[in-house]
Ligand SMILES: NS(=O)(=O)c1c(F)c(F)c(-n2cc(CC3CCCCC3)nn2)c(F)c1F
């Protein structure tokens with residue numbers, strides 16, 4: 001199938017040459033969420049996200065996705081509650097997408113692929129003092145995943161889409177301020193699945209509490225097309241490669257439980 005070809009293209013990206021997974025890793029991400037096998041956990045609390053748009057600093061092309069980075073030197077933009085015991089600070093958000101609207105997400109729901117997936121990355125500021133430290137530790141990170149569907153234009157996303165042409169090439173960065181990431185969350189953030197997993201990019205460390213939203217957000221076809229106008233390659237390279245299919249292949253569940261906050 002064409003998706004398999006896309007996986008082949010993704011596997012060719014330099015990011016995936018070399019050791020692909022933590023040897024013996026049994027908590028790797030992403031996974032397929034088998035909805036009927038998820039376990040309702042009534043102890044799961046509501047998620048509490050408090051984001052200060054003034055902590056938004058820059059947007060850059062890291063050669064695999066584009067990251068919107070936040071000042072995480074204070075507790076101004078935080079996530080707590082839900083499955084989390086501690087306070088987590090927002091450090092960045094980014095997306096994964098396909099070359100076509102038929103695929104692009106990293107997680108799937110009963111094997112259903114979405115055209116893109118948003119990840120909001122937070123680190124445990126009660127236990128660690130730096131993101132780089134938390135990335136390597138158990139319960140170091142909490143990542144919210146939100147599925148994107150193609151439909152009506154997302155007004156809040158447009159400010160971000162308009163900034164993308166300025167960071168077409170790997171390594172480019174521009175100032176990006178006063179962006180409230182809460183506008184990218186679905187209206188209901190209390191319906192989610194949660195499981196213990198890993199980063200889906202190197203260093204693939206098994207430090208992530210994943211919180212995958214049941215409800216998706218809608219973006220327009222044209223907005224998603226601008227994501228695909230980004231390049232994996234830097235301006236100096238003579239062959240330019242469009243930034244698409246920047247997703248990792250699904251990983252074995254290895255007996256992990258996926259809990260749901262809703263029945
Ligand atoms: N898909 S994901 O699992 O949500 C996801 C994440 F959770 C991440 F943390 C990163 N991440 C990678 C680094 C480089 C750091 C460079 C210094 C050492 C630690 C990694 N910065 N952020 C990331 F790229 C990503 F895709």
Ligand SMILES: [Zn+2]
Nearest residue numbers: 094096119200
């Ligand atoms: Zn991601």
